[in-house]
Amino acid sequence: MKEESDKVTFGFWLYIMSDCVLFAALFAAYAVLNGQTYGGFTLQDIASLPYVLVETLLLLTSSFTVGLALLAAHYNKKQLTLLALAATLVLGLSFLGMELSEFSHLIAQGHSWRQSAFLTSFFTLVGTHGLHVLLGSVWMLVLTAHIVIRGLTVGSIRKLLCLSLFWHFLDIVWVCIFTFVYLWSAL
Amino acid sequence: MKFYTIGFALSLLLTMAAFLFIQIHFIIICAILQIFVQLFFFLHVGRKEKPRWNLTVLVFACIIVGILVGGTLWIMGNVQHNTMPQNTYLND
Structure with missing residues (x-):
């Protein structure tokens, strides 16, 4: 059973690495199209850094709490695991809410992805990350139901381990986004 | 628990530092350090047998x-x- 779990985790790790290559392609496209604003606004004109800092802190804290959930599961504490998972879910959804409100704000001001090549690459990169966070949240919801119904079985702990890997990976991608997209624009 | 807390604290520190001193070399170094911190403390890379x-x-x-x-x-x-x-x- 231990060996089986290791195989599944390694397979999932392989998936994460291929996802990493996907994000690298989007980052490369963003870097190339960074200056192609078509005479329109750059990110510096339209983004707010304190807002991004709050988003970053939300995602970072959720990365911490999902780690706590995994730890609690290893010590077979069901209530604590569920509590940490719920906290992660709330933080993840708040992050998503902030990002969507930022997007709708930009679009309402006329800075949609149709404006310039730069904005297309910006929305694609940040949006793809947001989509991953959304899918991770759905997965987390399903896993929470699974743990509530079936309890902390070997299978559910393995699923939780994969989910935590995925969630930490999204946090690392976000580190790159806030550095190379948001802070870079403020240089 | 201790391990995750150290990782979390270091990540927080690096994030705040990057947002406070926005200079090209500094934010790149912060990002690289933070990636290593999270890989080691959260993803446990290099701590397996x-x-x-x-x-x-x-x-x-x-x-x-x-x-x-x-x-x-x-x-x-x-x-x-x-x-x-x-x-x-x-x-x-």
């Missing part, structure tokens, strides 16, 4: 990412260099 297949795949992925991003910037930089400058924007 041998053979370290996870680490092997990670290094391979990093090479691919390096070729992809570095190669793109190199080629597209040259393309831009060889293109005539166009200052006529079609703003309406």
